[in-house]
Amino acid sequence: MDFFTFDEDRVVEGYVAGGVTTYRFALDHLAPLIGRLNIQRDTLKTKFYSRLEKDIVRGCVMPPITVALIHDFEEGAAAVAVNDHIRAHIDEGFVLDGIQRLNTLARASQSAGFDDARPLHVNFVIARSRDRLLYRMITLNNGQRPMSARHQIEVLADSFFDFDSVDLKLVAEKGKSRVRAPDSFKKSDFIKGYIAYLSETVNVDNQKIIEEKLDELIASRIIESDIPTRRIEFSDIVNLINRMSASEYLSEWIRVQNNFIGFCVGAKQSIPALQEAQYAEMEGAIQSFEQAFASINVSKVTGQISVTKSGATGKSQLIDLPSIFLTRAAGGGLLINSTVLYEYQGTINTGDFNFDGDQDFAIQTGNNGSYGGPSYDVFLQDRRSGRFLHAPALSALTATGLGFFEVDPSARELVEYTKDGCCYHEETHFSVHNNMPMPKWRQVEDARDNQFRQFSEAYRRGRWVRAKVGVP
Known part of the structure; x- marks a missing residue:
């Protein structure tokens, strides 16, 4: 050579x-x-x-x-x-x-x-x-066989991290199912912790995020992370966990998958303090957190927003909601007016949803959309009362598609995207009459059965009719 x-x-x-x-x-x-x-x-x-x-x-x-x-x-x-x-x-x-x-x-x-x-x-x-x-x-994305980013990261993590040199008992999934080993980690959990550490997010196995998008999010988080400038390595986290295993309470706590993944992310920011902490101090902090968290009745958590018109000096309108989902933007603030397909979407989205010339808004109150996507409560501005009124039909539309609908002011249409697995997609266009979404036409891409078909359909008298030419 x-x-x-x-x-x-x-x-x-x-x-x-x-x-x-x-x-x-x-x-x-x-x-x-x-x-x-x-x-x-x-x-x-x-x-x-x-x-x-x-x-x-x-x-x-x-x-x-x-x-x-x-x-x-x-x-x-x-x-x-x-x-x-x-x-x-x-x-x-x-x-x-x-x-x-x-x-x-x-x-x-x-x-x-x-x-x-x-x-x-x-x-x-x-x-x-x-x-x-x-x-x-x-970052180089080398590899010639089509493979999801998340799978590639898992393989690389498994290949690069020397599990044999780690002073922790690790077992593969099959061994774990056959033999009861409460003092051992599942190897798959350990790799998830490694991915969480690299990407600085606990959303490494989130079933509410569409799988293809989760792959991209994890890869992008790793690329945007500060791995090259940080003096901490994952082996430092492993050594800390190994030391924690000497405490029966900490050992049991860290072996819960969610605890382990969250710890791998959080410890990256505070490992010097954790390395100096005593067992009793760590146990007390965890117990306090667990007690506080256990006291929360998630089913009864509600939210309230205060709405004030821009430039107005009058009293604000208070709106009670069953829940509010908050999503942060890259800069740390609240994510607003983000409706990009498959991306994290805005906590609040604004626009003229019924095309009456007045600004309306929607706020995320759940993850009840297609494939666990975000769902919203939509509020329309009522000129007569000067208040924002809940729009049940438009709210329901956000629960059937892939995130918040698009607004096309020029065509005066709302656009909803849906899918069925990898091979069937619909783009449906709605007009709005009396604050009700009315289907007009849709574009369909169907690649099931190894055959690709693309066609348009118009909604006529309560049913979809295949169009001979594109519509509109």
């Missing part, structure tokens, strides 16, 4: 080296690394790779393979030291990019005329820790 480039990556606090080797070296030392990172096990049998296999035998030069290693070098490490480390520890690496090319190379090596002395270019990424390397892999 000969190296010809060397640079410092100041984000992951590591180094990037570029070198060249031979096909024989790649078959002996790089191809076996594929099994170390269980992202792509299946070989893609496409025309592209069949063609590449023939081109390799004919003497082509493949695009570089990217391999990752983990090592904490001293600051300002010399290129010679990094290159020597790569040569000595290459069998401990992970293939970040080039899994299918290595598979193709292995097949080509069985063909007559294959020259194993041909050159292969390789890039090496050496990061200081698993956390930083995982961060780099997520």
